[in-house]
Structures are given as C-alpha cells and as structure tokens.
Amino acid sequence: MRPTEADNMPEKGDQSYLRSRNTARILETLRQNKAFSRIDLAEQTNLDKKTVLNIVNDLFAQGMIRIMSRQIDGAGRPKEILGINGDYGRYAGIDLGGTHLSGVIVNFAGERIASNDVEVHNGLEPDTLMKLCIYLMRNLLKEAGLKEYDLSGIGISFPGFVASSQGYVTSENFPRWQNIPIQEMFQKRYNLPVCVDDCSRLMALAELWFGKGRNCRDFIVADLGFGIGCGIVIDRKIFRGSAGKSGEVGHTVVDVNGPPCTCGSHGCIESFAAGWALSRDAQSIMQKHSNTLLCETSGNSPEGVNFRQVVLAANLGDLYCADLLKKAGEYIGIGLSNAISFFNPSRLIIGGRLIQDNEIMIRAITETIQIKCMKQILDDVEITVSELGGSASAWGAGVSCILNAENLFITAMQKLKEKVK
Amino acid sequence: MRPTEADNMPEKGDQSYLRSRNTARILETLRQNKAFSRIDLAEQTNLDKKTVLNIVNDLFAQGMIRIMSRQIDGAGRPKEILGINGDYGRYAGIDLGGTHLSGVIVNFAGERIASNDVEVHNGLEPDTLMKLCIYLMRNLLKEAGLKEYDLSGIGISFPGFVASSQGYVTSENFPRWQNIPIQEMFQKRYNLPVCVDDCSRLMALAELWFGKGRNCRDFIVADLGFGIGCGIVIDRKIFRGSAGKSGEVGHTVVDVNGPPCTCGSHGCIESFAAGWALSRDAQSIMQKHSNTLLCETSGNSPEGVNFRQVVLAANLGDLYCADLLKKAGEYIGIGLSNAISFFNPSRLIIGGRLIQDNEIMIRAITETIQIKCMKQILDDVEITVSELGGSASAWGAGVSCILNAENLFITAMQKLKEKVK
Numbered sequence: 001m002r003p004t005e006a007d008n009m010p011e012k013g014d015q016s017y018l019r020s021r022n023t024a025r026i027l028e029t030l031r032q033n034k035a036f037s038r039i040d041l042a043e044q045t046n047l048d049k050k051t052v053l054n055i056v057n058d059l060f061a062q063g064m065i066r067i068m069s070r071q072i073d074g075a076g077r078p079k080e081i082l083g084i085n086g087d088y089g090r091y092a093g094i095d096l097g098g099t100h101l102s103g104v105i106v107n108f109a110g111e112r113i114a115s116n117d118v119e120v121h122n123g124l125e126p127d128t129l130m131k132l133c134i135y136l137m138r139n140l141l142k143e144a145g146l147k148e149y150d151l152s153g154i155g156i157s158f159p160g161f162v163a164s165s166q167g168y169v170t171s172e173n174f175p176r177w178q179n180i181p182i183q184e185m186f187q188k189r190y191n192l193p194v195c196v197d198d199c200s201r202l203m204a205l206a207e208l209w210f211g212k213g214r215n216c217r218d219f220i221v222a223d224l225g226f227g228i229g230c231g232i233v234i235d236r237k238i239f240r241g242s243a244g245k246s247g248e249v250g251h252t253v254v255d256v257n258g259p260p261c262t263c264g265s266h267g268c269i270e271s272f273a274a275g276w277a278l279s280r281d282a283q284s285i286m287q288k289h290s291n292t293l294l295c296e297t298s299g300n301s302p303e304g305v306n307f308r309q310v311v312l313a314a315n316l317g318d319l320y321c322a323d324l325l326k327k328a329g330e331y332i333g334i335g336l337s338n339a340i341s342f343f344n345p346s347r348l349i350i351g352g353r354l355i356q357d358n359e360i361m362i363r364a365i366t367e368t369i370q371i372k373c374m375k376q377i378l379d380d381v382e383i384t385v386s387e388l389g390g391s392a393s394a395w396g397a398g399v400s401c402i403l404n405a406e407n408l409f410i411t412a413m414q415k416l417k418e419k420v421k
Numbered sequence: 422m423r424p425t426e427a428d429n430m431p432e433k434g435d436q437s438y439l440r441s442r443n444t445a446r447i448l449e450t451l452r453q454n455k456a457f458s459r460i461d462l463a464e465q466t467n468l469d470k471k472t473v474l475n476i477v478n479d480l481f482a483q484g485m486i487r488i489m490s491r492q493i494d495g496a497g498r499p500k501e502i503l504g505i506n507g508d509y510g511r512y513a514g515i516d517l518g519g520t521h522l523s524g525v526i527v528n529f530a531g532e533r534i535a536s537n538d539v540e541v542h543n544g545l546e547p548d549t550l551m552k553l554c555i556y557l558m559r560n561l562l563k564e565a566g567l568k569e570y571d572l573s574g575i576g577i578s579f580p581g582f583v584a585s586s587q588g589y590v591t592s593e594n595f596p597r598w599q600n601i602p603i604q605e606m607f608q609k610r611y612n613l614p615v616c617v618d619d620c621s622r623l624m625a626l627a628e629l630w631f632g633k634g635r636n637c638r639d640f641i642v643a644d645l646g647f648g649i650g651c652g653i654v655i656d657r658k659i660f661r662g663s664a665g666k667s668g669e670v671g672h673t674v675v676d677v678n679g680p681p682c683t684c685g686s687h688g689c690i691e692s693f694a695a696g697w698a699l700s701r702d703a704q705s706i707m708q709k710h711s712n713t714l715l716c717e718t719s720g721n722s723p724e725g726v727n728f729r730q731v732v733l734a735a736n737l738g739d740l741y742c743a744d745l746l747k748k749a750g751e752y753i754g755i756g757l758s759n760a761i762s763f764f765n766p767s768r769l770i771i772g773g774r775l776i777q778d779n780e781i782m783i784r785a786i787t788e789t790i791q792i793k794c795m796k797q798i799l800d801d802v803e804i805t806v807s808e809l810g811g812s813a814s815a816w817g818a819g820v821s822c823i824l825n826a827e828n829l830f831i832t833a834m835q836k837l838k839e840k841v842k
Contacts, residue, residue: 018439161797170797218663232763234655241765242639243801251795252759254675256751263795330677338673342653342763344662374672374684376582376591380664 016417020410022047023055027064027084027406031110032214035068035083056082062409064088064108084109089152089405092140093398094133095199095391096158097353098122098173098226098275099306101129102391103136105144105151106398108405110209114144115391121304122173122226122276126180134189153404154192155397156182157199159227161245167196172262173227173276195400199223200247201238202396203351203388204231208238209399211388212349220345221386222249222336223393224352224361226275226307230339249335250274269335273328275307275354282310285320293318311358322360329361333368340373340381351386437838441831443468444476448485448505448827452531453635456489456504477503483830485509485529505530510573510826513561514819515554516620516812517579518774519543519594519647519696520727522550523812524557526565526572527819529826531630535565536812542725543594543647543697547601555610574825575613576818577603578620580648582666588617593683594648594697616821620644621668622659623817624772624809625652629659630820632809633770641766642807643670643757644814645773645782647696647728651760671695675755690756694749696728696775703731706741714739732779743781750782754789761794761802772807 025045030036036044042052059065066085070078086107095102099122105114116139118132141148160171167183186194200223207213207221213233221231228250232239240246250270251263258267262276271277283302286295294313298305314321336348348369355362366383373381386392446466451457457465463473480486487506491499507528516523520543526535537560539553562569581592588604607615621644628634628642634654642652649671653660661667671691672684679688683697692698704723707716715734719726735742757769769790776783787804794802807813 172795172797234660239655242767243765243798245798245801246763246765248762248765248795248798252762253755253793254677256676256755265793265795334674334677338759339763341669341673342667342760344664344667344669346663372674372686374593374669374686377664377666377669380666 016414020414022051023410024406026052026055030065030082030084035081037079037081041082058413064409086111090146090150091153091155091398091401092137092151093155093394093396094136094157095394095397096129096156098159099308100353101132101136102394103140104391104394104398105140105146106395106402108402110399110402112395114140116140116143117391125176130185148190151192153401154186154190154194155400156186156194156196157202157393157397158182158196159199162196162198167194169196193404195404197397197400198229199393200229200231201240202400203392204233204238205399206388206392206396207349207386208233210395211386211392212347212384216347218345219347219349220339220343221349221351224332224350224354228270228274228332232343249339252335252338254331254334269331272331278307278310278324278328279305281324285324289320292320294321307354314360315357325358325361326364329364330368333365334372336365337369337372340369340377344377345381347382347384349384349386351388351392353390355385356390437835440838441835443472444831445827447473447476451486451503451505456502458500458502462503479834485830507532511567511571512574512576512819512822513558513572514576514815514817515557515578516815516818517550517577519580520729521774522553522557523815524561525812525815525819526561526567527816529823531820531823533816535561537561537564538812546597551606569611572613574822575607575611575615576821577607577615577617578623578814578818579603579617580620583617583619588615590617614825616825618818618821619650620814621650621652623821624814625654625659626820627809627813627817628770628807629654631816632807632813633768633805637768639766640768640770641760641764642770642772645753645771645775649691649695649753653764670756670760673756673759675752690752693752699728699731699745699749700726702745706745710741713741715742728775735781736778746779746782747785750785751789754786755793757786758790758793761790761798765798766802768803768805770805770807772809772813774811776806777811
C-alpha cells in the first residue's frame with residue numbers, strides 16, 4: 001500500500017469520502033504491483049467489484065491508467081491487465097542540498113527517466129541557486145528528450161522549514177535562506193504547479209514508494225547530510241506534526257554541555273555530526289596536522305573542506321578522519337536510538353549523502369543503537385541502509401507532484417459527482 | 422472529537438466500514454458535547470440526516486444513548502435532546518504505580534463515580550499486589566454503592582510493556598514483574614472483560630476525553646512518576662507504535678556518560694529524574710547531611726525514602742531537595758524538548774504523580790524547554806500542566822473499558838448487517 005493522502009482530506013463520512021479513499025487505494029495498488037486485472041484488483045484492494053469497475057472507468061477516462069496486456073484465459077473475452085499510465089504526466093523533482101543540487105524527472109508511474117547532479121556551496125544567494133536550478137533542469141530535460149512544456153509539475157525538496165501553504169522556506173543552515181518565496185520563484189519561471197516540502201520527508205516518501213519502506217507500515221528514515229533530519233511514516237502516511245515541522249532529530253539535544261549549534265542551542269546531534277559540523281572539525285584537524293591525507297586530498301584548503309572529502313580521506317586511511325566519522329556516527333546512533341524509543345517503528349532506514357560510501361559511520365551508528373536502545377524496543381526494529389542513493393529526496397519531490405496530480409483529480413471527481421447528485 | 426478507534430479496524434473501504442466509523446463519531450460527539458438533537462448531531466458530525474437517524478436508532482436499541490430532555494420549539498413535535506446513557510455500564514480502572522495503587526469507577530459517560538488510593542512499595546510480589554487490588558476494589562464499590570456484579574469491565578494501567586493480545590506485562594522498574602499474566606489474574610477473580618494498557622498511554626486517553634487534550638488534535642502527555650514515559654496523541658488517536666511500545670521518553674539518552682539505568686543503558690532521562698532515581702539521590706543526601714529537613718520528614722530512614730518525601734521536604738525549605746528537583750526537571754525538560762522536536766505537537770501536557778505539588782520541578786521543566794527547543798518548533802507548542810491529578814491513568818483505564826464496549830457493539834452491528842445483506 002501507498003500513502004492514501006485522501007485520508008487527509010476533510011472527512012465527510014459519506015459516499016464521496018469513501019470514493020476518494022478507494023480511488024487512492026486503487027492507484028496505490030496498481031503502482032505497487034505494476035499490473036492487475038479488474039477482478040484481481042477488487043480482491044487485492046478488498047473492495048467490491050462494482051466499486052472497482054466504476055473507479056477504473058473514471059481513471060481510464062482521465063488517462064491515468066491503461067491496458068498493459070490482454071490475457072486469453074480459456075473461452076470468452078480476453079482479460080484486460082491494467083497498469084498506471086506513465087505517460088499521463090512528467091514531473092521534475094529538485095533537491096536543494098547543502099553541498100549539491102540533485103534533480104530527477106519521473107513519469108506518472110514514478111519511474112525515473114532522467115537524473116542529474118551539480119555540486120554547490122551552501123553560501124549561495126537564492127538568485128544564484130535559482131540560476132543553477134534552471135541549468136540543472138535544462139540538463140534533465142535534455143537527458144529525458146523532453147521540452148519544458150512536456151512537464152506537468154515541479155517538486156522542490158528543501159533542507160529546512162517550509163510554510164507549506166505559501167511555499168516560503170527557511171533554513172537554519174543557510175544563513176541567506178530566510179523566508180524565501182521559493183514556490184513563487186519556480187512558478188514564475190516555469191508556469192507550472194510547484195510543490196515544496198522538507199527534504200527528509202520527501203526522502204521518506206521515496207522510500208515508501210520505491211525503497212525499503214515499500215512493504216512496511218511504520219518506519220523512520222534518517223536523512224544524514226549537510227544537515228540531519230528524519231522522515232517518519234506512520235500507517236503508510238507521512239507524519240508531519242501539527243505544523244509540518246516533525247522529525248527534527250538533528251536538533252535533539254544529547255549533551256547539555258556540547259558545542260553550539262546553528263539552531264541556537266548546544267549539544268544537538270547536528271552540532272556533533274552534521275555535514276557542517278564535520279567540516280568544522282576537519283578544518284581543525286587540518287590546522288593541527290598538516291601532513292595528513294585529508295590535507296592532500298582537499299588541496300590544503302581548510303576553508304573549503306566538506307564532508308565528502310572527510311569520507312574519502314577516511315576511506316584512504318586517514319585515521320583522524322576515520323575517528324571523526326566514528327564519533328559522529330556514535331552521536332547519530334544515540335539520536336536514532338532515541339527516535340526508536342519514541343516511535344517504536346518496525347524499521348529504521350539509514351539514508352542521505354553523508355553515509356554514501358561511508359561504512360565507518362554506518363557501523364558506528366548501528367553498533368551504538370544496539371548498545372543504547374532498550375532491548376524490548378530494539379527487538380521490534382529492523383535497522384537497514386537505504387539503497388536509493390544520494391538523489392532520494394529529489395525522487396521524493398517528483399513523487400510529491402504525482403500525489404498532487406492524483407489529489408487534484410480526486411477532488412475534481414468529488415465535485416462532479418456532488419453536482420450530478 | 423474523541424478517538425475513533427474504529428479507524429484501527431480492518432479497512433474494508435465499504436459501507437460497513439463507513440458505518441462503524443460514523444457510529445464511533447456520533448458517540449464521540451455526544452460524549453464531548455453532552456447533549457444534541459438528531460438534527461444538530463447531523464450538522465455537528467457532518468453526516469447526512471438519514472445516516473444519523475439509522476445509527477441513533479441502533480444506539481437506542483442497545484441502550485447506549487438516552488433522551489436527556491425534550492425541547493418544545495413552536496408548533497409540532499417536541500425536539501428530543503440525546504445524550505450518552507451513563508447507566509449503560511460501570512467500569513473499574515486501576516493504576517498499578519511504583520508507589521501507589523489508584524482506582525476509579527466510571528459510568529459509560531466516563532464520569533467518575535468513585536475514586537480511591539492505596540500507598541504501596543514497588544517491591545511487592547504479584548500475588549500481594551493482587552490482594553491489595555481486591556481490597557481497593559472493595560473500597561471503590563462501597564464508595565459507589567455498587568456490587569461486583571454491577572461492573573461490566575476492568576481496565577488495568579501498568580507502568581511497563583504490555584503484550585496486549587495476551588495481557589502479559591513486564592516492567593524494568595519492578596524486578597518481580599516480569600512476564601506476569603495480569604489480564605488472566607483479574608479475569609479469573611472477577612469474571613469480567615479486562616483491558617490492560619501502558620499507564621502513560623492511558624493518561625493520554627484521560628486527557629483526550631476529559632483533560633487538556635479535549636480540544637486538541639496532536640499532543641504529548643508527559644507521565645512523570647516512579648518511572649517516566651509519555652503518551653502520544655496523533656490526529657485524536659492514541660499512537661502506539663508498531664508493537665505498542667511507543668513513548669519511552671524515560672529511556673532516551675541525554676548524556677552518554679550518565680548514571681546506569683534500570684533498562685541496562687546509561688544516561689537515560691529516568692536515570693537522572695525518575696521517582697526511583699530521586700530516591701537513590703535522596704538516600705545519598707540523607708547519608709551526607711544527617712541534619713536536613715528530609716531526614717526529619719522521612720523519619721531518618723534512607724532505605725524507604727520516596728519522591729513524595731523529597732517534594733515535601735523541598736516545599737518545606739530543604740535546599741538539597743529543591744536542588745535535586747530542579748536538576749531533575751532540567752533533564753526532563755531536555756527529554757521533552759527532544760520529544761517536541763520529533764513530534765511537533767500543538768500541546769505538551771505535563772502530568773503524573775511526580776509533579777503534584779512540585780512547582781520547582783515544573784518551573785525547571787518549562788524553562789529548560791524554552792531554552793533547549795528550536796524556536797521555530799517552540800512557537801507552535803503550548804506547554805501546560807495537567808489538571809487531572811494523580812489518578813489520571815486509572816481514569817484512562819476506565820475509559821479504555823468504555824472504548825472496548827463501543828468496539829464490541831460496533832463489530833456486532835457490522836456482523837449483523839452483513840448477515841441481513
């Protein structure tokens with residue numbers, strides 16, 4: 001099953017509520033299982049045949065599903081096997097990270113048809129970042145063989161707080177990104193629907209549809225990168241909290257006397273282990289030990305050193321860097337152990353750019369959780385590493401556009417049926 | 422609104438699902454608002470009139486609701502004002518605490534018709550505790566003017582892990598309470614349906630129905646006592662986690678180098694601030710300072726000193742005890758600040774026996790949260806103190822029986838309608 005976002009719509013407790021819920025469920029089932037006949041679909045969704053036939057007819061009329069094949073099964077009419085019609089729409093997803101821009105284009109089935117990255121610095125002005133996004137988008141479209149007018153929506157993944165209704169964003173890690181109208185900036189440039197959401201939450205959405213969250217009802221995705229956050233899935237739905245700010249594991253305090261954090265507090269997980277904190281610590285390593293591997297691999301420039309260079313140096317044998325990553329992993333492990341104690345999820349998925357090619361940190365995280373977490377709760381949770389790679393949040397941003405298209409359709413159908421009634 | 426637990430039933434996406442959902446919603450609306458006419462009920466629940474009439478008829482036939490009064494409104498038939506029929510059932514709720522047994526009897530409307538307490542020690546054998554429960558129950562029945570056969574169910578609130586399906590309980594704070602078949606013990610003695618649940622969760626249920634959670638969709642209840650836990654409400658439902666073990670804030674780690682905890686880890690919130698940790702620290706205060714107020718008020722017996730005595734001594738001016746409570750409050754504040762960062766609730770309710778008459782600790786908790794929590798998340802949360810007193814979990818245990826009775830009825834009606842069809 002997939003998040004039936006229809007559940008978040010105003011609850012009416014009547015036929016139209018039931019219908020939107022069932023429509024979302026049918027789309028979810030088709031997307032998860034690729035292909036089904038009408039009868040199998042009824043069985044799989046636990047809905048009655050008539051309901052499925054009606055909804056399938058509407059989805060056909062809209063073009064959201066198509067006949068994938070015909071099965072001849074003895075005498076009688078051949079069975080039509082249905083599936084999501086990928087061509088119904090194409091959506092761009094762009095992840096604005098602290099050290100990268102990452103972009104994908106997906107079709108309505110969620111399949112990635114283009115994928116591209118640009119390295120950036122986190123000190124960029126919003127206008128410069130916008131120019132880089134336009135450049136990235138051009139490359140993505142070229143790779144997919146599409147034109148701008150082929151797109152039906154853009155999803156933006158942002159590492160910070162998103163005031164969803166207005167699409168304004170603020171990040172404590174980007175000093176220049178305070179209350180920026182990012183939705184409007186993209187809408188103006190591309191004249192398309194633009195969805196903006198938190199990067200950890202979109203990472204969780206990607207895991208839910210295509211990653212290790214596919215077959216899981218309740219899980220947490222640790223999003224480890226320049227900043228640290230987590231995406232939380234409860235009962236197959238993204239959990240947002242009362243004001244869309246849930247999952248701030250990076251700013252949970254694990255040592256009252258710890259170093260200062262970008263959020264204004266002290267001893268948060270981020271202050272020990274986020275990408276930005278590793279850069280800070282790497283700088284002091286370079287200043288103290290000028291003949292280390294890190295100095296070589298990062299061209300002896302402490303100011304510009306980033307966490308990817310620390311990981312590389314550690315993998316090449318730099319013991320200072322290895323130790324830094326291990327200690328950071330231990331702090332992250334405590335934060336995630338605490339998350340497990342709060343949420344009692346059935347799975348913890350470790351993801352993000354910080355853990356790419358970073359076995360030292362992954363090991364420190366999982367070992368710390370094993371030590372720190374209560375046995376009774378640890379028994380229920382499977383700890384695993386994401387397989388979606390560094391562009392999971394961008395993929396999730398694309399998926400958010402698909403969900404948006406589905407919801408628009410469901411709402412329109414609801415209004416139509418009410419009118420007819 | 423009240424938790425529509427029907428939402429947790431197997432989802433069928435059909436009429437019977439809708440009907441159970443709507444039945445729960447009507448009961449919830451009546452319980453929250455005390456009284457409504459049928460027409461007002463339809464408006465309030467956003468359900469159509471025919472649906473409401475049908476469900477109301479079933480609830481009447483069952484005896485769950487009754488006519489509270491008749492309103493004459495111009496000409497025509499007088500309007501019948503409906504309400505929950507409290508006499509439909511009486512339920513006992515018993516909270517097994519580390520330093521107390523607390524009991525209530527509630528009617529089907531959730532009103533408390535009896536309330537009683539017994540002080541206990543946490544070293545009791547299960548059989549002895551059972552005897553005390555029977556004694557408490559006798560007192561409760563006497564106070565309510567009832568006989569055992571007047572009860573329709575018993576709810577047990579337990580400070581530890583509950584294997585819900587079999588009603589076995591285990592607590593890391595009661596060495597003798599490991600895998601005890603508590604549900605069976607009560608069922609055998611009373612021959613009644615017995616519900617067993619975690620005390621912090623039941624505290625949250627009491628807040629949801631009758632306390633500061635009444636008008637709130639998402640909140641956290643901090644349950645501070647001999648142990649420390651929290652109850653979490655998301656979208657008006659109790660959040661349990663994948664295996665019913667959510668909310669273990671007491672065993673979140675805030676200092677890797679902290680003291681050993683009953684859970685086997687180090688530096689958990691409980692190891693600094695739970696009732697049992699305060700007893701430990703109070704003992705060492707008494708050993709070091711034999712002329713303090715605490716020594717006087719607790720009869721110079723360090724072994725038996727408990728957190729209520731620490732609170733009393735602090736209130737009388739014992740500076741060692743005041744300092745102990747303040748420091749403990751700071752650690753609790755960090756844990757709750759972390760909870761807020763994870764869940765982004767709209768309200769935090771501070772409750773439990775530890776904060777009764779304990780202004781020093783409450784102030785330390787709220788001040789620490791103000792300092793430690795990210796401003797962006799703090800802005801959304803209202804921090805408040807429970808008004809339900811020390812027997813909130815017992816009340817919640819009574820409420821759990823009411824919910825159980827509702828669910829049994831809804832399931833029976835579902836089966837009946839399916840048969841007729």
